[in-house]
Amino acid sequence: MFRPQIKVLDCTIRDGGLINKWQFSDDFVRKVFLALSRAGVDYMEIGYKSSEKYFPRSENGAWKFCTEDDIKKIVGGFDTKMKLSAMADIGRIDPEDIPPKKDSVLDMIRVACYAHEVDKGISLVHHCMDKGYETTINLMAVSKVLEKDLDEALEDLSKSSVPVVYLVDSFGAMYSEQIHYLAKKYFEALPGKELGIHAHNNQQLAFANTIEAIIAGINRIDATLYGMGRGAGNCPLELLLSFLKNPKFDIRPIFEVIQEILIPLKTEIEWGYHIPYMITGILNEHPRSGMKVMAAEKLPDLKQFYEDLRDGTPLD
Amino acid sequence: MFRPQIKVLDCTIRDGGLINKWQFSDDFVRKVFLALSRAGVDYMEIGYKSSEKYFPRSENGAWKFCTEDDIKKIVGGFDTKMKLSAMADIGRIDPEDIPPKKDSVLDMIRVACYAHEVDKGISLVHHCMDKGYETTINLMAVSKVLEKDLDEALEDLSKSSVPVVYLVDSFGAMYSEQIHYLAKKYFEALPGKELGIHAHNNQQLAFANTIEAIIAGINRIDATLYGMGRGAGNCPLELLLSFLKNPKFDIRPIFEVIQEILIPLKTEIEWGYHIPYMITGILNEHPRSGMKVMAAEKLPDLKQFYEDLRDGTPLD
Numbered sequence: 001m002f003r004p005q006i007k008v009l010d011c012t013i014r015d016g017g018l019i020n021k022w023q024f025s026d027d028f029v030r031k032v033f034l035a036l037s038r039a040g041v042d043y044m045e046i047g048y049k050s051s052e053k054y055f056p057r058s059e060n061g062a063w064k065f066c067t068e069d070d071i072k073k074i075v076g077g078f079d080t081k082m083k084l085s086a087m088a089d090i091g092r093i094d095p096e097d098i099p100p101k102k103d104s105v106l107d108m109i110r111v112a113c114y115a116h117e118v119d120k121g122i123s124l125v126h127h128c129m130d131k132g133y134e135t136t137i138n139l140m141a142v143s144k145v146l147e148k149d150l151d152e153a154l155e156d157l158s159k160s161s162v163p164v165v166y167l168v169d170s171f172g173a174m175y176s177e178q179i180h181y182l183a184k185k186y187f188e189a190l191p192g193k194e195l196g197i198h199a200h201n202n203q204q205l206a207f208a209n210t211i212e213a214i215i216a217g218i219n220r221i222d223a224t225l226y227g228m229g230r231g232a233g234n235c236p237l238e239l240l241l242s243f244l245k246n247p248k249f250d251i252r253p254i255f256e257v258i259q260e261i262l263i264p265l266k267t268e269i270e271w272g273y274h275i276p277y278m279i280t281g282i283l284n285e286h287p288r289s290g291m292k293v294m295a296a297e298k299l300p301d302l303k304q305f306y307e308d309l310r311d312g313t314p315l316d
Numbered sequence: 317m318f319r320p321q322i323k324v325l326d327c328t329i330r331d332g333g334l335i336n337k338w339q340f341s342d343d344f345v346r347k348v349f350l351a352l353s354r355a356g357v358d359y360m361e362i363g364y365k366s367s368e369k370y371f372p373r374s375e376n377g378a379w380k381f382c383t384e385d386d387i388k389k390i391v392g393g394f395d396t397k398m399k400l401s402a403m404a405d406i407g408r409i410d411p412e413d414i415p416p417k418k419d420s421v422l423d424m425i426r427v428a429c430y431a432h433e434v435d436k437g438i439s440l441v442h443h444c445m446d447k448g449y450e451t452t453i454n455l456m457a458v459s460k461v462l463e464k465d466l467d468e469a470l471e472d473l474s475k476s477s478v479p480v481v482y483l484v485d486s487f488g489a490m491y492s493e494q495i496h497y498l499a500k501k502y503f504e505a506l507p508g509k510e511l512g513i514h515a516h517n518n519q520q521l522a523f524a525n526t527i528e529a530i531i532a533g534i535n536r537i538d539a540t541l542y543g544m545g546r547g548a549g550n551c552p553l554e555l556l557l558s559f560l561k562n563p564k565f566d567i568r569p570i571f572e573v574i575q576e577i578l579i580p581l582k583t584e585i586e587w588g589y590h591i592p593y594m595i596t597g598i599l600n601e602h603p604r605s606g607m608k609v610m611a612a613e614k615l616p617d618l619k620q621f622y623e624d625l626r627d628g629t630p631l632d
Contacts, residue, residue, distance in 0.1 A: 175527060175559065176492070176524065176527060176528065176531075177531075201520075203523065203555055203558075204517075204520050204522075204523050204524070204543075204552065204555060205523065205524055206520075207519065207520050207521065207524075208492065208520070208521055208523075208524030208525075208527075209524075211491060211492060211524075212492065215492075215493075226591075227520075236520065238591070238594065239519055239520060239594065239598075242519075242594075242598040243491065251622070252619045252622065252623070255591065255595075255618040255619040255622055256618070256619050258591060258618070259591070259615065259617070259618045259619075263591075263615070272589075273588075273589075275542075275554070275571065275574060275575070275579075278554065278555065278558075279571075282555075282558040299575065299579070301575070302571040302572070302574070302575045303568045303571040303572050303575075306567070306568065306571055307568070
């Protein structure tokens with residue numbers, strides 16, 4: 001699938017940091033940065049832009065905050081065409097804590113919000129656009145949103161200046177049919193806007209659903225090295241780059257960095273396909289209950305876990 | 317996707333045995349048998365039907381041979397609607413070693429062959445049909461077969477009595493586009509026959525491609541518990557049963573058996589997504605070179621492995 005408009009964003013540090021509270025060494029982040037840059041990846045999402053008054057530095061690594069100093073320590077002195085992105089969650093960042101683009105090494109701010117708070121998301125996007133950034137909105141957890149509410153959120157977005165809207169399968173619950181259905185809905189509701197895809201791997205469908213999104217015409221594509229990400233993880237970048245036949249990509253630096261730092265990391269912290277995440281995925285639930293049982297000393301009874309979650313029995 | 321015609325075959329013991337030379341305890345195989353039966357799976361493929369004069373018992377477990385005594389030890393005394401299948405590879409079985417159906421607990425013989433030996437495959441299928449079995453042909457490794465040769469093989473099959481033909485992605489090299497293309501080709505070339513799908517997971521697409529095959533109209537579906545199988549493994553049965561909305565399936569015995577015996581087994585023998593298998597998949601190669609490097613004490617340079625395999629450099 002060679003389509004020059006396709007832009008790949010790697011969010012290994014941002015999404016992967018949800019597992020280890022962004023406790024990556026500078027050396028780790030720099031190796032990721034260099035590999036992505038050499039591979040021709042279009043954007044690296046280096047973390048969240050959050051305000052330190054809401055989250056203590058003592059509990060969260062630098063990539064929860066993405067200050068200019070933090071980022072410059074990694075990227076300083078290296079000439080690259082790759083752009084840098086940070087994600088901002090509604091309610092976790094004071095807009096005033098985002099510097100004007102001219103004072104930042106960041107190129108893009110992606111705003112994550114739920115459908116019911118899309119107006120807040122649009123407002124933050126407009127704020128970031130005014131400050132000079134590229135922007136997107138990532139509408140999370142839409143597999144749980146009633147059709148009418150989703151239509152309203154898309155209507156609001158259609159009237160906004162938000163240039164890029166992401167289809168996000170937060171729970172890894174979607175099949176190809178849903179991807180095609182929602183991509184068509186988003187395209188029809190959002191004329192003139194670009195669409196993106198962010199998929200999770202609870203059902204081993206993150207890469208497959210990303211392919212289907214590309215076939216449906218979506219051009220902004222999220223992936224992570226070796227699929228690293230919360231719970232079951234994300235669309236693996238190495239599979240995506242191999243699928244995209246664009247000659248601007250070179251997969252070899254990706255194999256190198258996976259071997260040097262991702263395969264060792266996976267022996268220390270866990271992500272990927274596991275039955276608890278599969279169960280939250282097939283039941284279209286937030287992965288938090290899956291993460292809880294995966295973190296337990298001993299895996300609980302999986303059949304019981306499935307029945308409780310299916311029947312809505314509280315787990316505590 | 318509820319379509320009553322869909323029939324699910326579990327080949328955990330047969331395909332999984334390729335990893336450990338079928339060295340499963342009787343207790344393990346019986347637990348698989350009971351779980352599949354309780355889950356409502358249509359067929360269990362319990363192993364290969366091979367002739368002992370070609371393969372020594374000293375090196376291979378019982379499920380390389382599937383004698384009547386071996387199978388009866390497992391299934392004897394348990395009343396089930398689930399049918400039993402064994403696979404026969406061309407050249408590894410003497411037709412005379414297959415007993416008449418009336419003397420066997422097996423219901424089906426699936427014949428695996430390459431496109432260039434399809435006539436031998438058809439002949440063995442006809443032999444098994446004459447003996448009273450249900451039969452299929454599994455045409456392996458078609459991602460490497462030239463279009464003209466594949467068309468000829470399908471033409472031969474169309475003239476045969478073979479009732480079911482499997483689309484097999486032996487190398488885990490196919491994308492959804494190829495699945496739809498080949499399903500359409502097979503259906504057009506094989507009027508009146510049923511089609512099946514057998515997918516491998518080198519690119520994390522085994523389940524996704526199985527879904528696409530089902531959407532394309534294919535009704536005979538292969539899967540394995542927890543995706544167990546050679547190299548990157550197969551389409552995970554638990555994901556498949558959850559996708560199929562047929563009320564005859566109960567996923568809960570599958571969670572139980574995965575927790576009791578598959579998760580522990582996976583700490584001892586390795587299958588699933590790994591970069592060496594991913595590389596053989598994206599390069600459309602047999603997984604043997606990937607298995608070789610995975611079995612090495614230390615993982616070799618993955619970038620070099622990729623370049624050597626891509627460029628056809630011999631690995632020895």
